[in-house]
Amino acid sequence: MNSVVALDFDRVDKRLYWIDVSRRVIERMYFNGSNREVVVNGVVHGEGLAVDWIGRKLYWVDSTLDCLKVSELDGRFVRKLVEHCVDANNTYCFENPRAIVLHPKYGYVFWTDWGNKAFIGRAGMDGVNKVAVITTKIEWPNGITIDYTNDKLYWSDAHLNYIEFSDLDGQHRHTVYDGDLPHPFALTVFEDSVYWTDWNMRTVEKGNKYNGSGRQMLVNTTHRPFDIHVCHPYRQPICEFNLWNFFIRTFSLFLYF
Numbered sequence: 527m528n529s530v531v532a533l534d535f536d537r538v539d540k541r542l543y544w545i546d547v548s549r550r551v552i553e554r555m556y557f558n559g560s561n562r563e564v565v566v567n568g569v570v571h572g573e574g575l576a577v578d579w580i581g582r583k584l585y586w587v588d589s590t591l592d593c594l595k596v597s598e599l600d601g602r603f604v605r606k607l608v609e610h611c612v613d614a615n616n617t618y619c620f621e622n623p624r625a626i627v628l629h630p631k632y633g634y635v636f637w638t639d640w641g642n643k644a645f646i647g648r649a650g651m652d653g654v655n656k657v658a659v660i661t662t663k664i665e666w667p668n669g670i671t672i673d674y675t676n677d678k679l680y681w682s683d684a685h686l687n688y689i690e691f692s693d694l695d696g697q698h699r700h701t702v703y704d705g706d707l708p709h710p711f712a713l714t715v716f717e718d719s720v721y722w723t724d725w726n727m728r729t730v731e732k733g734n735k736y737n738g739s740g741r742q743m744l745v746n747t748t749h750r751p752f753d754i755h756v757c758h759p760y761r762q763p764i765c766e767f768n769l770w771n772f773f774i775r776t777f778s779l780f781l782y783f
Contacts, residue, residue: 534575573624574623574637578651594606617658626670646658669713684711688707723751723753730754
């Protein structure tokens with residue numbers, strides 16, 4: 527695996543999924559390394575990847591096709607879910623989508639786009655109700671993750687060098703780190719810590735997810751680390767959610783397929 531740019535895991539089947547940009551495929555294998563297989567071919571330039579551990583779907587963004595795609599976990603029924611612009615004025619559009627995260631409890635998919643008008647978008651996991659939730663103080667949004675315990679959206683900006691979080695609608699923004707991160711890329715949250723990769727420093731670091739205190743370097747590598755995840759049930763909670771919304775979302779995807 528020499529050209530992996532994004533990965534995610536499925537706690538239910540205990541599998542790891544990843545995008546290989548050189549081979550233009552999405553692959554998977556079990557946590558023990560067995561049964562490695564290609565599930566999606568023809569991935570032109572995949573970037574972010576996310577597993578829907580509740581609805582049993584695979585979501586990813588493609589920075590060449592400028593869209594968000596979805597399929598079954600085994601790669602069947604690939605289709606475009608979201609593309610073009612998210613607002614009526616055609617201001618916030620797919621140009622350079624980078625990262626993606628899901629919140630199955632509410633049926634949301636979020637993604638970052640560092641195009642001419644950078645933004646963080648949100649849509650239903652069935653592709654409807656597109657909206658830009660973050661449009662100000664944003665230049666190169668890279669990593670994105672969700673604190674499922676507190677329903678907070680976290681993201682990193684590699685040009686403005688910060689990590690922030692907000693409500694799921696983009697309101698009540700709060701800065702964790704401001705201007706003192708050389709090139710933050712991917713990030714994740716676990717318990718009271720935020721973990722992130724830095725391309726310039728070639729490190730994996732952590733700090734308090736609320737105020738940035740206790741910052742420390744965990745790993746120093748010889749290459750630029752792309753993605754990061756904490757593989758734990760808390761990161762894919764099997765939680766109560768709106769059953770009606772789940773059936774509507776699943777049925778809508780089935781109709782499209």
